[in-house]
Amino acid sequence: MQRLFPALVGLVIVLAVLSSCVFVVRERDAALLFALGEVRDTIVEPGLYFKFPPPFENVVRLDKRLQTIENNDPERIQTAEKKNLLIDSYVKWRIDDPRLFYVTFGANDRAAVERLTAQIRDALNAAVNVRTVKEVVATQRDEIMREILENVARRAEPLGVHVTDVRLRRIDFAPEISESVYRRMEAERKQEANRLRATGAADSERIRAQADRERQELVANAYAEAQKIKGEGDAKAAGIYSAAYGKNPDFYSLYKSLEGYREAFSGSKDTLVLSPKSEFFKYWNSAQGKQPATP
Known part of the structure; x- marks a missing residue:
């Protein structure tokens, strides 16, 4: 042992x-x-x-993995209009040259993050200070991110760092200008709404006038067509009446007299004061129902 x-x-x-x-x-x-x-x-x-x-x-x-720098405290950046914006951004980066990175920062990633954060702040100021609020918020946002990326990547290369991406996550107005900006936006929206209402009212009047005109044309055409059909019907009826009267004038005269009697005695309290020999009772005076001969 x-x-x-x-x-x-x-x-x-x-x-x-x-x-x-x-x-x-x-x-x-x-x-x-x-x-x-x-x-x-x-x-x-x-x-x-x-x-x-x-x-x-x-x-x-x-x-050497891809790392992220997130700005939890938004940067206060001033635009060309002297308006303050609160901009929240993040950056993707990785070590590109380990030897150069160690010479610059040692093995301390925190020092690299602080240096990159300062460079991002400078690049963000340079890109936003020369632009208006509208350009920063809406029209040139992609261009701003591209400028910041190129600026930071160029300055980070001598440090052994490669910056792969820069993004602006959120852009807010500073509290002191938010109210005025919202009031201006509200006024612009009201102006646009009034313009749309005026345009809608004009279109409504135009459509209503066109509809009334078309309605009048349709009614006039329909009335003309109805009068035409009615006239043709009356002509055919007159022809039928004339043909029927021509075939049997006595029957036609009797039929019209009966219609007259029905109309005259339709009410229970109707009273007529006529001579029995009047033309109205000419068929009542004939036992055979024939029209008496004219003297």
Whole structure:
């Protein structure tokens, strides 16, 4: 047992030395290999690597994944109209040159974030200060983001950082100008509403006048057609009456007299004062129902 203990101690020491000579680089990391305090190699490919044990060689790992800087406190930026806007933005960035990044910031990502935040603020001011509120909010928003991205990317490149994207998430008016802006917007909307109402009223009158004109034309045409049909009907009726009267004048005269009697005696209290020999009772004086001969 006493012979095995030194061997186990030696084995542990050998394993410790071997483990200090081996290091792993993961997919998300970049590794800087230092030899006596100086960067000897930069490793960006994942895998298993070997080195001399400390203090001869050391390894520093940097996160090379895409990272986000979110501005939780909106920046107060002034436009060309001297109006203050509150702009909330975010930036996507990653380490592009590990050696240069370490020389600039060491292994401190917080320092890189602070430097990039300051550069973003400067670029945002430069892009917004020369534009109006309308241009910033609506018409030139994409152009502003493109300018900021180009500006920040150019200034971040010497730091070993690659900026991939810049976005303006929200743009609000500062509290001191919100009320005046809303009042102006309300006045503009009212003016537009009045214009639309006036246009609608004019269109309504035009449509109503056109409909009345078409109605009058339709009524006139219908009346003319009705009078034409009525005239044709009256002509046909007169022809039928004339033909019937011509075939049997006595019957026609009797029929018309009966209609006259019906109309004359339709009421229970009707009273007529006539001579029995009058023309009205000419068929009553004949037992055969014939019209008496004219003297």
